[in-house]
Amino acid sequence: MKLDRRSFIKSAAAGSAIAAAGSIFPGISFADWKKQEGASGQLIWKKAPCRFCGTGCGVLVGVSGDRAVAVKGDPNCSVNKGLCCVKGFHVVQALYGKDRIRTAKVRKGNKMVEVPISEALDLIASKIQETISQTGKDSVAMYGSGQWTIPDGYVASKLFKGCLGTNNLEANARLCMASAVTGFMTSFGIDEPMGCYEDIEHADVFVTWGNNMAEMHPVLFSRMLASRKRKGNVTIIDLATRSTRSSQASDKSILFKPSTDLAVANAICYEIIRNDWVNWDFVNKHTTFHKGKTNIGYGTEDHFKFKDAPQGITFEEYKKFLEDYTPEKAERISGVSAMDIKYLASLYGDPTKKVTSFWCMGMNQHVRGTWINNLVYNIHLLTGKISTPGNSPFSLTGQPSACGTVREVGTLTHKLPHGVVMKEEHRKMAAEIWDVPLANIDPKPTYHTVEMFRALDRGDIRFMWIQVTNPMITMPNLNRYRKGALKDDRFIVVSDVYPTPTTDVADVILPAAMWIEQEGMYGNSERRTQHFEQIVPGPGETMSDTWQIIEVARRLGFEKQFPWSEDEYIEKIWEEYRRFHDSPKHNMAPYSLLKKRSGVQWPFVNGKETRWRFNAKYDPACKPGSDFDFYGKKDGKAWIWARPYEPAAESPDDEYNFWLNTGRVIEHWHTGSMTRRVPVLHRAMPESYVEINPEDAMNLGVVNGELVKIISRRGSVTMKASINGRGVPPRGMVFVPFFDESYKINEVTLDAFCPISKQPDYKKCAVRLEKV
Amino acid sequence: MMKKAEKRIGSVVVGVAAVCLSWIFISISVQAAPGIPPDFDSKGGKNYQRYDETPLAAMTGTDGTRALNTFYDRRQYPGSPPIIPHKVATAFSGDTAKCISCHERGGYDAELDAYAPVTPHPENENCFQCHVPVRTEKLFVATDWVSIDPPRLGRSMLGGSPPPVPHSLQLREDCIACHTGPGAVAEIRVEHSSRGNCRQCHVPQLTTGVFERKN
Numbered sequence: 013m014k015l016d017r018r019s020f021i022k023s024a025a026a027g028s029a030i031a032a033a034g035s036i037f038p039g040i041s042f043a044d045w046k047k048q049e050g051a052s053g054q055l056i057w058k059k060a061p062c063r064f065c066g067t068g069c070g071v072l073v074g075v076s077g078d079r080a081v082a083v084k085g086d087p088n089c090s091v092n093k094g095l096c097c098v099k100g101f102h103v104v105q106a107l108y109g110k111d112r113i114r115t116a117k118v119r120k121g122n123k124m125v126e127v128p129i130s131e132a133l134d135l136i137a138s139k140i141q142e143t144i145s146q147t148g149k150d151s152v153a154m155y156g157s158g159q160w161t162i163p164d165g166y167v168a169s170k171l172f173k174g175c176l177g178t179n180n181l182e183a184n185a186r187l188c189m190a191s192a193v194t195g196f197m198t199s200f201g202i203d204e205p206m207g208c209y210e211d212i213e214h215a216d217v218f219v220t221w222g223n224n225m226a227e228m229h230p231v232l233f234s235r236m237l238a239s240r241k242r243k244g245n246v247t248i249i250d251l252a253t254r255s256t257r258s259s260q261a262s263d264k265s266i267l268f269k270p271s272t273d274l275a276v277a278n279a280i281c282y283e284i285i286r287n288d289w290v291n292w293d294f295v296n297k298h299t300t301f302h303k304g305k306t307n308i309g310y311g312t313e314d315h316f317k318f319k320d321a322p323q324g325i326t327f328e329e330y331k332k333f334l335e336d337y338t339p340e341k342a343e344r345i346s347g348v349s350a351m352d353i354k355y356l357a358s359l360y361g362d363p364t365k366k367v368t369s370f371w372c373m374g375m376n377q378h379v380r381g382t383w384i385n386n387l388v389y390n391i392h393l394l395t396g397k398i399s400t401p402g403n404s405p406f407s408l409t410g411q412p413s414a415c416g417t418v419r420e421v422g423t424l425t426h427k428l429p430h431g432v433v434m435k436e437e438h439r440k441m442a443a444e445i446w447d448v449p450l451a452n453i454d455p456k457p458t459y460h461t462v463e464m465f466r467a468l469d470r471g472d473i474r475f476m477w478i479q480v481t482n483p484m485i486t487m488p489n490l491n492r493y494r495k496g497a498l499k500d501d502r503f504i505v506v507s508d509v510y511p512t513p514t515t516d517v518a519d520v521i522l523p524a525a526m527w528i529e530q531e532g533m534y535g536n537s538e539r540r541t542q543h544f545e546q547i548v549p550g551p552g553e554t555m556s557d558t559w560q561i562i563e564v565a566r567r568l569g570f571e572k573q574f575p576w577s578e579d580e581y582i583e584k585i586w587e588e589y590r591r592f593h594d595s596p597k598h599n600m601a602p603y604s605l606l607k608k609r610s611g612v613q614w615p616f617v618n619g620k621e622t623r624w625r626f627n628a629k630y631d632p633a634c635k636p637g638s639d640f641d642f643y644g645k646k647d648g649k650a651w652i653w654a655r656p657y658e659p660a661a662e663s664p665d666d667e668y669n670f671w672l673n674t675g676r677v678i679e680h681w682h683t684g685s686m687t688r689r690v691p692v693l694h695r696a697m698p699e700s701y702v703e704i705n706p707e708d709a710m711n712l713g714v715v716n717g718e719l720v721k722i723i724s725r726r727g728s729v730t731m732k733a734s735i736n737g738r739g740v741p742p743r744g745m746v747f748v749p750f751f752d753e754s755y756k757i758n759e760v761t762l763d764a765f766c767p768i769s770k771q772p773d774y775k776k777c778a779v780r781l782e783k784v
Numbered sequence: 785m786m787k788k789a790e791k792r793i794g795s796v797v798v799g800v801a802a803v804c805l806s807w808i809f810i811s812i813s814v815q816a817a818p819g820i821p822p823d824f825d826s827k828g829g830k831n832y833q834r835y836d837e838t839p840l841a842a843m844t845g846t847d848g849t850r851a852l853n854t855f856y857d858r859r860q861y862p863g864s865p866p867i868i869p870h871k872v873a874t875a876f877s878g879d880t881a882k883c884i885s886c887h888e889r890g891g892y893d894a895e896l897d898a899y900a901p902v903t904p905h906p907e908n909e910n911c912f913q914c915h916v917p918v919r920t921e922k923l924f925v926a927t928d929w930v931s932i933d934p935p936r937l938g939r940s941m942l943g944g945s946p947p948p949v950p951h952s953l954q955l956r957e958d959c960i961a962c963h964t965g966p967g968a969v970a971e972i973r974v975e976h977s978s979r980g981n982c983r984q985c986h987v988p989q990l991t992t993g994v995f996e997r998k999n
Binding site for chain 1: 856857858859860861862863864865867907908909910912913914915916917918919920921922923924925926927928929930931932933934952954955992
């Protein structure tokens with residue numbers, strides 16, 4: 013429902029009121045902030061998922077008048093049970109940066125001029141028509157986000173794939189979750205984790221693979237620590253390429269050389285087989301063995317193509333393949349001692365221990381991201397430690413709806429809400445639900461994200477609409493793609509809430525409603541769909557991303573496909589979208605239930621959420637009479653993959669002698685366009701820095717806070733050194749958080765990607781350092 | 785809602801607050817505590833445990849340097865996690881033991897010349913998950929954020945009657961931690977800390993309404 017200020021106050025007054033404020037203290041206030049005028053002292057609390065990461069914490073937003081003024085963790089949300097992190101506790105402040113984009117702007121000459129939003133929408137529609145008539149349907153593109161609500165992504169897919177007939181639809185989740193998806197698809201034939209966060213309370217051992225959870229998924233990390241404290245005999249192993257807060261809190265920190273997690277995982281499997289810790293009953297009944305192509309390249313050249321050719325192999329062949337990865341050989345590759353590898357294998361192999369593996373960007377932003385996902389699944393499959401409480405290979409997500417919107421709605425070039433464009437039965441289903449001719453949906457995928465920005469640079473794409481994301485900070489090898497976006501006769505539309513380096517390259521800027529200024533749903537890492545209503549009105553002419561797309565679609569003549577009224581469009585879209593997933597493998601909860609609960613997990617079957625998939629005890633989609641059923645694959649068997657170690661696309665050499673690793677910090681989320689406008693967060697972490705190993709810093713003659721220039725073959729950034737700061741990289745590696753637009757570290761990174769997932773590797777390229 | 789005349793039922797002078805601010809409180813509007821977790825009672829053992837573990841001397845000591853204005857100055861809204869007001873190492877990394885060595889039980893810190901406030905939730909080990917230091921006072925861009933008034937003190941319904949709990953009990957269900965001892969905020973430190981069964985007299989307030997018969 014659309015709320016303006018007046019109707020909002022009316023509806024608020026009618027709601028149940030719980031008060032929190034009202035003081036007679038002169039001179040006492042929160043952090044010296046101006047106080048809300050005319051506040052009644054009545055706070056109304058409304059549920060929402062947090063705006064930031066993919067954990068999907070439930071928050072309760074305290075509303076006073078027409079403003080969000082406080083936050084509590086939602087005790088009814090099983091994800092966080094009332095706890096948040098520092099970002100979540102201050103998330104409402106992200107709504108109120110002074111420079112919110114309140115009106116539409118259109119480039120006229122060198123200036124951005126404010127226009128009524130209807131004029132901007134007219135211009136977008138006519139530009140789409142003009143571009144299609146001049147250079148074809150595949151010269152217009154949309155680039156969305158794992159921060160899109162589910163309705164945002166759904167209408168984008170319907171407009172671009174169903175109506176305009178182009179598969180030029182991608183989302184930034186390609187940069188963060190694509191390898192997780194291809195990992196699931198190649199190992200299990202169906203996407204998203206089999207387990208859920210409840211695994212944390214059941215597991216005896218946690219292994220975090222390249223995953224600084226203490227900062228990136230702090231609420232889940234706290235659940236792990238609390239479980240260890242309560243049970244006493246819980247072991248946490250941090251397996252990573254640099255020392256972080258997670259290493260400090262873990263029972264053991266093991267460092268490996270970049271990209272060699274492939275060798276470590278294979279060596280763990282070697283040891284499991286050598287010691288006969290294999291769960292043979294499980295392996296014989298539920299798995300098959302496969303190999304694929306090797307030396308598969310890195311995608312650094314335009315028009316790169318790759319198609320894997322999976323081949324079945326025997327267990328004996330698999331065992332033979334592993335002989336290259338004895339603990340001793342893996343030690344030489346990875347720098348992890350054979351003893352530590354054997355220790356890890358013994359934890360996974362111990363039949364009395366339940367083991368959960370967590371990973372996120374370390375394994376996904378990896379030129380062999382699909383492979384390393386496969387290899388960690390191998391460990392869990394060989395030992396049968398999967399799909400049961402506490403035994404869980406768990407791929408975490410980084411964005412609030414990377415799963416909900418990008419993976420489930422399928423806002424990627426090859427995907428449809430159900431299935432892929434290449435399959436006729438999937439196109440038929442989409443054409444029927446969308447009420448478009450079957451011929452509209454193109455059976456050929458076009459560009460994945462990196463190639464889409466390359467196409468923009470080359471001129472194959474002339475029009476791009478970017479929503480809820482900031483690619484002019486996040487694209488690797490950024491210089492090329494910014495220059496591409498700025499070329500003459502490229503037309504860029506950006507929908508956002510604050511000015512960013514991406515709105516800087518826009519020809520049209522649309523003012524977007526943010527988070528709880530609109531109704532919507534997110535989907536988190538554990539298959540949980542989380543609804544939020546419009547809780548406060550948005551400023552100025554802000555409009556939800558969904559409604560922006562609907563307005564443009566109608567201007568393009570697709571009223572029939574986008575018929576909904578502003579009062580009920582989210583409900584109607586949800587119920588239409590739900591038809592795509594109408595099976596016990598993926599059924600979604602009805603709208604009415606989503607409104608009531610703090611998140612509902614799918615598959616939602618016979619009124620029940622499915623917590624552990626593929627396990628007949630918990631998952632009604634399993635074949636009757638089975639114990640486990642990996643029904644994503646035709647024969648119900650999961651695939652164990654022989655995938656070798658291969659090095660990164662660009663490793664340090666004599667000239668560029670350091671690894672560059674990039675990532676996040678707890679205070680800031682992604683490019684900081686929201687969190688830097690939250691006073692507490694900016695004050696705690698005002699600028700980015702480069703972490704250098706103390707010995708490297710000494711050799712370079714740099715002390716803490718001095719400027720260092722980081723130079724790669726693509727660009728350079730000069731920033732302050734952090735020595736023995738929050739994280740400490742090993743010798744030969746530097747680490748830079750990417751949130752700070754003053755230091756665009758992605759001008760330095762390389763646009764190499766996993767050939768299977770097409771997800772870029774932000775964790776590994778070669779740089780040299782100069783003292784400034 | 786109650787009629788105004790009925791609400792003007794009592795006044796009370798609150799403990800230490802009276803030293804610096806002498807108010808006569810008139811209960812004008814009744815307020816409920818937001819967010820009483822459903823397991824507040826079943827987890828209430830924490831309170832007794834803290835009470836048992838805290839020496840009486842520590843409960844009754846005086847300091848009085850922590851006051852409500854600085855207490856609220858470190859928070860953004862009712863219930864927000866406070867920033868870290870003192871110096872922490874640049875690394876400020878993971879070493880929960882360091883935070884907990886002062887903030888689990890409190891005590892005097894010579895360097896800061898202050899008594900450490902006691903955390904009501906020491907079971908949460910990942911301190912920096914919610915508490916961050918201040919590296920700069922500047923903002924990235926200005927903000928339109930506005931806050932609201934802190935909860936009022938002295939909300940007793942009758943002269944001298946025990947006030948209800950004015951705040952959320954999420955992460956703050958341990959009364960003894962914040963309301964007793966030398967590190968406690970002067971205005972909210974209780975004078976009767978030797979009594980351990982806080983909820984015998986102080987109840988949460990779940991609604992602002994009054995009882996009305998439905999049939």
